Amino acid sequence: MSIVLYGSPSSASLVVHWLLIELGVEHELRMLDFGRHEQKSPDYLAINPQGRVPALVVDGQVLTESAAIVMQLADLHPQAGLAPDVGTSARGDYYRWMLFCAYTLMPAYRNWFYPDEPAGPENVERVRESARGVVERAWQQVSDHLAEHGPYLLGGRRSAADFLLTMLMRWSRNMPRPSDGWPALAAHAARMKALPSFAEVYRREGLVDWT
C-alpha cells in the first residue's frame, strides 16, 4: 500500500500524522511550505482543490478532511480498537464527537486563524470574538461531558475522536482561554500526551510547545 501525507507542521495534518505513527503505518510525508504558498500551487491544487492540508493519498485515492481521514484510518486498522463497531451505541457516540469536532470546533478555528475570510479585513475583530465564543462554549460542553462520562470521549475507551480532540485543544494554546484552563480537558490532554506516538509526532514535526 502506498500512502502519502501532504501536511504542514502544527496544522490540521497533525492528527493524521499522529495517527499514522500510532497505528504503525508506513507513509511518506510531504510537508508544504505555507510561507511559499505551496498549498496553492497548481500541483497541489490538482490533489486538493481546496488548497488546504491535510490530504492523504492512499494507493492513488485522495482523501481530505482531517476527521474523515482519521475515521478511515481507524476503520482500516481495527486491531488498534480506535473505532467502535458499526451499529453499536459506542459508534453513535463516536460519530457524535467526531462531527462535533468537525462541525463546531473546526469552522470556529478557521475563523479564528483566518478571520478575514468570512467578511473581509474590516470585520476581523468581530469574527474573532465570535469564533472565540464558539470555541470556549465548546470547551465547556466537552469538559462537562468528560467530567461526567470520561476520561475519554467514549468513556473508558480511547478512540480516534480523542486524537482529533487533542489536536483541537492544542490549537487553543495561544487563545485568551486555552483549553488547559478546564481541568477535565487538561486531564484528557495529559493522558493523550503520554502516548509515545505524541512525542514521536512532535519530534518529526519539530514541535516544542504544549508538551
Ligand SMILES: N[C@@H](CCC(=O)N[C@@H](CS)C(=O)NCC(=O)O)C(=O)O
Ligand atoms: N476542515 C479541514 C480544515 C483544513 C484547514 O483549514 N487546513 C489549514 C491548516 S490548519 C490550511 O491548509 N490552511 C492553508 C490555507 O488555507 O491556505 C480539515 O479538517 O482537514
